[in-house]
Amino acid sequence: MRRAHGAQRAVPALLAFLLGAVPFAHGLDWPVDRKIIIGTFGEDKGSHFFDGLDLGGGQQEVRAVLPGELVFRYDEAEDYSSLPRGLGSFVVLHHEGKIETISSNLKKGSLGPVRAAYAAGETVGLSGDTGSSDGIHLHFSLYDEETASFLNPLSLLPPVAGTHMPVIKTVFLSAGDTATPLDNGATVPAGKAQIIAQAYDLRQDLRFLWPLGLYGVRLDLDGKEVARMVFDSLQVTDGQLRLGGIKLTHDKVYTSDGLLSCGTVELRPGTSHLTLSVRDFAGNETTKEISFTVRE
């Protein structure tokens, strides 16, 4: 765990929360050798959450992460389809414990043989750019049949190192149709307001900006927790995919501009202190504290 610098600093209470948020389980192996994370679970995909993990690193073998049984496959090169498949060529393995892994956007024609059993580490295909894909990668998803949830693969795969700190670029206060940047020393009106942030993680292998989704977000106002989000699972209720636990839909988590809706606060006259903390998949966390005045 590393500390942010300057105005962004770690807070022990938040650290404890965030440390406890990642239930690492080491039963699974990574599906690829080069673990270049280029898309993260729960990310904003315009109108929906991203339900898996995108792994770059060029074309490479994609392996079964656990022993499993092939239950569904589609090869863009040869198979019939009644629906358009943005996942491209993909393979679904069913594992013990009612877990399914979905390896998508595989190279056309590279899918492993059609047979029932796959041992852990056996090749199921090659990462590719089939389906809705603009480059060679693996889209890897984990599905829990028992709870009918998509799980964050990074919660279950062996930990991966990350050296970049997540970024909180700007925090906005939104009331009605207006959103204004919230900085230290600002004066804002009393009442209910939404805290919106331009916050993201950074891709580890690049020097230029390639934002990734966060793993956890926590918002405190005057020392009290207002909201927290952990991007650990997605589940459908009432016909809408929701972030596990807090059951928020995509439009409640992200604004139409792709900013993060961190939570709603009730501002009372006087001096207030807001703490926003974000954490990435590698356990790095960044905190931003803002003191401001609330007028009548």
Next chain:
Amino acid sequence: MGKRRPASIFFTSVLLIVLYFALFPYPLGKELVAKPAWAVAVVAEPSNNPQASPPAQGAAVPEATAHGAFPFCLTDSFGYVGPDGTLLSVGQRLFQVTLSRTGYINYARMGTDWIMRDPQGERIASFSGNGYPLLSADGRRVLIVNSDLTSVQELDRNGDAEWSRDFPAILTSVSLQDDYLLVGLLDGTLQLLNKHGAPIYQATPGHSRIPVTYGCAVAPDGSFIASVSGIGPQVLTVLGRNGSSYERTLRLMLPTDYRREVRMGFAPDSRYLFYEGVDVVGLVEPEAGRLLPITLPGRLAGSAFLGESRVAAFAARVGQRVNLRLLSPFLAPVSSESFPAGDLFLGDVDGQLLLGVDGRLLRVDVEAL
């Protein structure tokens, strides 16, 4: 007297049997005769522009209406043909194309903006969305299936969302009709939605070790829904509408062990259902509870019901050869053909068979003698 009685009984019996068959003949069915009506070569001109309309071929394009335009799709090309063999339009697929009787959307692998064009290539409407489009057979419904296969959205002709729905597991198959959408999910469930996207029925056929939906179909009139699902065993389930719900009318344990989507569907008049098997096509008449297995070596590659189910056509591929079966469901003997083919399309042209083979379209008029 005592010796003549058995003989009279015998002759009376024979007479009665002959009389019975004369009065109530067993319907042996009529033999189908397939007559080629015309053939036309399809040559698609390459198009790198997703917005470009397909170039129409031929000197003059008649004023074809949607009633006289029949869609076809070969490996790389698609278009519309008139009943007399006039090619109304021919285009080259960008990535995929979704075709309907009244228009099509030809779309690129990446992109969020699409144009729907009529059979002559004229722009009808434009849409935006995340995923890929899917048109109903009559072209009145435009769905967007998101790229993760977990969500469906329906758009109106202005491109505005009419409804949107997320599903608890990825979609493995869909069946879209004018008034219904049936989706089959990886978790083995079927969800039937009405044309407003509201769920009207949900089922999990079950009876398998691992529940997965491999194919689903809803009859155009909503009277029946069906699925092939599960591993160990694979099961065909047909459910019939009973009031506002559905009840099982057929469950058949299949000898298959597919791990991919299987072809299945209802005839346009909702009367028959077909499903893919290994070297066989199952033909079901759900209302009568009848099942007819049709031997057809190879992997099913095309199907068509013609002229209000007067004729059913099925084609299966074995390597570079295609086996074609024509039959009058549950009545006529099967007509069979086998021929080499790389490209294959089976469709309908004016109630007759439209056969696409290796860049050529052939109209085959099927008549009962």
